Amino acid sequence: MRMVLNKAHRKLGEHLPGDQVEIVGFCLEDDQPDDVHQFLHRLSEVGFLVGEPLEILGHAPYSKDPISVKVKEATYALRREDANLIYVVKRHRE
Amino acid sequence: MNRKKSIALVGTPNAGKTALFNVLTHSHQRVANYSGVTVDSAEADLILPDGEFCSLVDLPGSYSLRPYTEDEGVLTQALQKNNFDGMIVVIDATQPERAMRFLVEVLDATDRPAVVALNMSDLAFARGFEYDLSKFCDLMGVPIIPTVAVKRGKSKALLDALEHAMKAQKRERSRFLPERKKPSDGKPLSRKEVSEQILSFYKTSDALLKQVLIRKGRPDTRSEKIDRIVLHPIWGMLILIAVLAITFQLMFNLASYPMDWIDGFFGWMGGQVSALALPAVLKSFLVDGVIAGVGGTLVFLPQILILFALILFLEDFGFMARAVFLLDYWMGKVGLHGRSFLPIISSYACAVPGIMATRTIESKRDRIVTTMIIPITTCSARVPVYTLLISAFIPNIALGALGIHLQGLVMLALYALGIVFALLMGAIFKLFFFKGRRPPLLIELPSYKMPSMQSLFKGLVYRAKLFLKRVGTIILALTIVIWFLVSFPKAPAGTENPIEASYAAKVGHVFEPVLKPLGFDWKIGMALVPTFAAREVMVATLSTVYAVGDTSEGSGVSNTDKLSALIKTEWPLATGLSLMAWFIFAPMCISTLATVKRELKSTKWMLIMMIYLFILAYGAAYLTHLVAAGLTRA
Numbered sequence: 001m002r003m004v005l006n007k008a009h010r011k012l013g014e015h016l017p018g019d020q021v022e023i024v025g026f027c028l029e030d031d032q033p034d035d036v037h038q039f040l041h042r043l044s045e046v047g048f049l050v051g052e053p054l055e056i057l058g059h060a061p062y063s064k065d066p067i068s069v070k071v072k073e074a075t076y077a078l079r080r081e082d083a084n085l086i087y088v089v090k091r092h093r094e
Numbered sequence: 095m096n097r098k099k100s101i102a103l104v105g106t107p108n109a110g111k112t113a114l115f116n117v118l119t120h121s122h123q124r125v126a127n128y129s130g131v132t133v134d135s136a137e138a139d140l141i142l143p144d145g146e147f148c149s150l151v152d153l154p155g156s157y158s159l160r161p162y163t164e165d166e167g168v169l170t171q172a173l174q175k176n177n178f179d180g181m182i183v184v185i186d187a188t189q190p191e192r193a194m195r196f197l198v199e200v201l202d203a204t205d206r207p208a209v210v211a212l213n214m215s216d217l218a219f220a221r222g223f224e225y226d227l228s229k230f231c232d233l234m235g236v237p238i239i240p241t242v243a244v245k246r247g248k249s250k251a252l253l254d255a256l257e258h259a260m261k262a263q264k265r266e267r268s269r270f271l272p273e274r275k276k277p278s279d280g281k282p283l284s285r286k287e288v289s290e291q292i293l294s295f296y297k298t299s300d301a302l303l304k305q306v307l308i309r310k311g312r313p314d315t316r317s318e319k320i321d322r323i324v325l326h327p328i329w330g331m332l333i334l335i336a337v338l339a340i341t342f343q344l345m346f347n348l349a350s351y352p353m354d355w356i357d358g359f360f361g362w363m364g365g366q367v368s369a370l371a372l373p374a375v376l377k378s379f380l381v382d383g384v385i386a387g388v389g390g391t392l393v394f395l396p397q398i399l400i401l402f403a404l405i406l407f408l409e410d411f412g413f414m415a416r417a418v419f420l421l422d423y424w425m426g427k428v429g430l431h432g433r434s435f436l437p438i439i440s441s442y443a444c445a446v447p448g449i450m451a452t453r454t455i456e457s458k459r460d461r462i463v464t465t466m467i468i469p470i471t472t473c474s475a476r477v478p479v480y481t482l483l484i485s486a487f488i489p490n491i492a493l494g495a496l497g498i499h500l501q502g503l504v505m506l507a508l509y510a511l512g513i514v515f516a517l518l519m520g521a522i523f524k525l526f527f528f529k530g531r532r533p534p535l536l537i538e539l540p541s542y543k544m545p546s547m548q549s550l551f552k553g554l555v556y557r558a559k560l561f562l563k564r565v566g567t568i569i570l571a572l573t574i575v576i577w578f579l580v581s582f583p584k585a586p587a588g589t590e591n592p593i594e595a596s597y598a599a600k601v602g603h604v605f606e607p608v609l610k611p612l613g614f615d616w617k618i619g620m621a622l623v624p625t626f627a628a629r630e631v632m633v634a635t636l637s638t639v640y641a642v643g644d645t646s647e648g649s650g651v652s653n654t655d656k657l658s659a660l661i662k663t664e665w666p667l668a669t670g671l672s673l674m675a676w677f678i679f680a681p682m683c684i685s686t687l688a689t690v691k692r693e694l695k696s697t698k699w700m701l702i703m704m705i706y707l708f709i710l711a712y713g714a715a716y717l718t719h720l721v722a723a724g725l726t727r728a
Contacts, residue, residue, distance in 0.1 A: 015532040030290070035457050039534035044156045044292045046536070047191060057318070061327035062421035066432075068539055069326070073189045073314070075321075075539040077419045077432075 012069070013080035013086050017058045021088035023050050042087060047071045053091060099148040100177075101140060101256070102199035103171060105184030106196045107155035108540035109212045113410070114184055115152040115243065116549035118249055130152070136556075142257045143250070151178065156291075157192065160201050167428070173203045180260045181208040183286075187218035187225070188311065188541065194303040195296055198270040199235060205267040207259040211252055215240035217541070221311035221339060230306040264330045270302065271295050286625040317412070317541045322484055324416050334420055337413070341404050342509075345397050345442070345474075352396040360389025378581060379574075382637070387573025390478070390634035391565050397474045397552055398561055401443040406553050409436070410545030418537055428517045428650055429444075429524025432468075436514075438464070440646040441471040445686045449693055457533030463523045465694060467684055468705055470516040472509050476677050480508055483677075484634055486658040487670035504674075511678050515710070568685075574622050576635050580620075598639065611711070612676065613669040613719040636661065668722035679711035 009024055026040055047073055048054075055070040068081045105111035119138035140150040153169045160170075172178075185193035185202055186233055187254065193212075201208065212218075231238050237255040258371070259265070318595055323329050358717040364381045372380075408414050422432030430438075433455045441448030448468045455461040472480075484501050491500045577649075579598040602616030609619045640660050662669075691700040 001389060002181075014701050028286070033531070036531075038456075039536060040291065042157070042536055043162065044289060045160065045195075046538070047549065049293065049296060058325055060325070060420055060423055061330055065423050066419060066535060068321075068419065070313075073192050074192065075310075077274070077318075077415070077422070077537045077539055079126040079422070079534065080538070081532070087333075 003084060008089050009087050010090065011058075011084040012054070012078075012086040013083035013090065015056045015067075016068070016089070017056050019056045020091045021054050021056070021089045022091050023048060023052045023054065023057070024089050025050060025084040027087065036082075036085070037057060039082060044075065054088065057092070099146070099179040099260070101148050101150050101180040102172060102178045103150055103152045103182050103184065104173075104200055104318050105155050105158060105211075105213075106186060108191070108538060109155065109184045109186040109193075110543075112152060112553075113154055113182045113546045113549040114182075114211060114213065114249070115150060116552040117546070118182075118253070119150050124472055129400050132488055138693070140253075142260075143253055144257060146257075148179070150182075159203055160288075160292075173200065176204050176206065178206055180256055181206050182211055182256060183208055184241075185213045187215050187223060188221060188314070190223065190225075190303055190307050190310070191296075191300060194298045196246075196298045197234065198268070198302065199295065199725055201236065201268045205260060207256075209252060209255045209259055209263050210234070210236055210238040211241040212238055213241050213545075216242045218311060218544070221314065222309060223307070223311035223322045224309040226306050228307055229520065233302060233306060234280045236265070236602040243569060261463065271298055282374045283358070291593055303357075311596070314541050317539075320356035320542050321416070321539070325419065327666045333416060337408070337417075339399065340376065341439075345400050345402065349396040349400050353393045354676060356393045356395070357389065358386055360392070361387075375581075379577060382581075383574050383577030384570065386637045387577070387634040388565055388570055390637060391569045392562075394474050395561060397477065398443045398498075398564075399558060401474070403550065403554055404555050405436070405440060407545050410543070410550065412542040415539050419539060423534060424590055429463045429518040429528065430520050431455050431457070431464065431533075432537065434460065434464040437472055438470065441473060443467045443474050445469050445471070445473050445683075446689050449686070449689045452693065456536075460533055462694060462699060463520055463528065465690055466523055466699065467516040467520050469703065469707060470512055470519060472678075473629070475683070479629065479677050480505060481676065482636070482658055483670050483674050485655075486662040486665075487667055501518075508629070508674060508678060515678065519706075547638055559640075563580065576624055577622050580639055612715040612717070613666065613672045613723065614715075615665075615669075617664075618673065626684055627682055629677075633657070667726055668719050671722045674716045676711050676715040679707050681712060 010021075012023075014022060026039075026043070030038060050075075052071060057068040057070050057075060059065060059067045064078045064080075067079050067083060068075055069083070071079065102113055103111060104113075115136070115138070118421075119140050120213060136440040138152075138242050139147050139377075140148045144149060156169045159173065163503070181200075181204065187193065199212065212227075227238060227240070237259060239252045239255055241249065241252055288340035291407060324333055364385045367385065370376060370377070397488060399696055405414075408417075415436050418432035421435055425434055434452070436454070437448045437451040439448075440451050442620060448471070449465050452461045452464050452468075455612055478535050486503050487505050488501050493500060494501065575618055579601065580596050581598060583595060598620045604621035605622075606616045609615075614622070617636070617639050621632050621639060623631045624635055637657055640657060687700050690703055691697055694700070
């Protein structure tokens with residue numbers, strides 16, 4: 001099952017600090033290794049759910065990887081490669 | 095007599111669970127929890143308001159009851175067994191969604207009486223969170239008590255509620271969440287089914303939360319402000335380096351004072367016992383065996399405590415997660431994981447807690463690589479060996495005007511070589527055993543908070559106890575055995591070298607041919623044998639070997655100084671350097687091997703570790719001896 005990406009859809013890992021986005025889906029495939037799959041479950045357990053607004057707070061110096069992402073009241077560190085499994089759409093600031 | 099009741103302490107990560115545990119309990123921790131973080135269940139006495147003694151079991155924190163890392167599995171299993179009498183659920187008031195999601199899942203999982211500690215209530219209040227507590231209690235069917243883990247006074251209400259709930263015996267198991275789908279044909283749920291289930295769980299719990307959360311608080315701007323400095327491209331790295339530098343500075347400089355006192359105390363005690371009118375054999379047993387052996391090991395206590403105090407402080411403060419964030423990319427280059435940082439730092443005290451701390455690494459392969467290189471990091475048991483060898487063989491010449499001395503520089507170089515080889519081996523393991531995509535990383539950067547000093551102190555007392563137990567058992571037993579081997583059978587009076595007649599000499603001579611290329615004589619060979627049980631015994635063994643060989647009484651000079659002067663005259667420089675190289679790898683102690691086997695559940699990896707370290711140690715010592723002997727001869 002591969003999600004069909006809309007033109008406005010981007011991968012979370014492509015974003016820069018300060019960006020505000022909203023989750024539209026996850027890259028969930030049957031041939032993914034087990035740890036990737038567990039990771040996707042863990043993501044949803046800590047609050048990465050479809051429709052959830054996210055804010056990219058920052059990234060590690062030099063490497064610009066991992067990134068820190070705010071979801072609800074918590075902040076998580078994700079590697080860009082892994083963050084690319086999350087599809088998002090940019091939100092416009094109020 | 096009634097059975098002692100047990101109470102489970104469960105909660106989400108970073109909700110202040112361990113701090114609450116330390117505040118609620120009264121000493122007497124029993125279960126081994128030898129680590130920088132809660133990775134095993136700790137247990138301690140808790141006294142209810144009516145005076146009843148219960149035991150409180152601190153279970154590892156988890157986001158849900160679907161275990162992801164091994165330490166979270168402990169929680170799920172404990173709830174499934176359902177064999178406790180009460181439960182305290184710790185949730186973070188500043189993280190309402192997560193708190194509710196965890197709470198409903200736990201309350202659904204067991205029918206045991208429960209109370210909820212709505213922790214960090216002070217922070218939540220300050221940030222403007224507002225809960226309808228009476229409605230919350232009614233809705234969940236359990237008492238919910240706002241708590242501040244770092245303040246003891248606030249825990250009274252929690253214990254009152256717990257006692258009350260336990261008097262009421264059984265609690266009706268709640269049914270907040272939709273029934274968990276159980277596959278009929280025995281196959282586990284498909285990936286899609288699991289994610290659907292999680293989503294439906296969260297919809298339910300979020301709807302419940304809406305009924306009790308009156309107002310959401312402001313975001314945690316304080317942590318964001320601190321992060322702007324700690325995670326800054328320049329300041330962040332400088333802070334990280336400064337933290338490491340301060341840690342090691344304190345570990346060596348601050349610790350040297352109490353270490354001198356301990357050394358002095360055992361020297362004094364040895365002198366006192368020598369002066370007693372006791373049979374010579376008993377005197378030798380007490381002074382050269384027991385006092386020299388135990389004293390030689392006990393001197394590390396200050397170093398271990400200082401390192402753990404800093405680790406516990408940084409962990410509680412929220413810094414460790416930031417260190418993972420800053421270092422993950424670079425660690426990845428050598429096959430490690432950002433989370434390898436804490437285990438590796440712990441290993442500077444001892445490899446055993448370091449290896450146990452690798453449980454927090456989710457992926458098996460990252461865990462294996464981290465475990466395999468941990469024994470190369472310079473654990474504190476090597477410090478006395480290095481100190482002895484350096485003071486004996488390296489002249490203390492000042493280099494330049496900066497107050498840098500050659501001895502200090504060599505010590506630093508030995509540490510640096512340990513790091514270089516650890517990273518090199520990590521890269522090699524990655525290259526040959528684990529190719530392909532790195533397992534994903536997901537780590538929470540918790541809010542900064544001031545650690546509770548009381549909680550920190552209790553954690554330290556516990557670690558001190560574990561160490562003392564080890565000194566009193568394994569190490570004491572070993573030193574007695576060595577003393578016996580060195581002292582018997584007695585040589586006829588008037589022999590020039592009485593030790594040559596001993597069992598120890600026979601053992602040492604067996605190893606001599608293998609060790610000769612390294613420049614080690616039989617006495618070193620003899621001293622190396624017990625290092626497989628505990629490296630620090632090396633110094634004690636040498637003390638015993640030479641104390642027995644040398645009949646003159648100690649006269650105010652500390653044991654280490656005497657020994658250093660002795661080996662300087664006995665060993666050539668090349669031997670000293672070669673032994674230093676050996677100890678960089680020092681084929682690890684039995685407790686490390688046992689821990690590896692138990693933690694990785696693999697004899698194969700234990701054997702690989704043993705063999706590769708032995709080859710590295712032998713190779714390094716051989717090369718060092720070859721080069722050093724060649725240079726000194728020329």
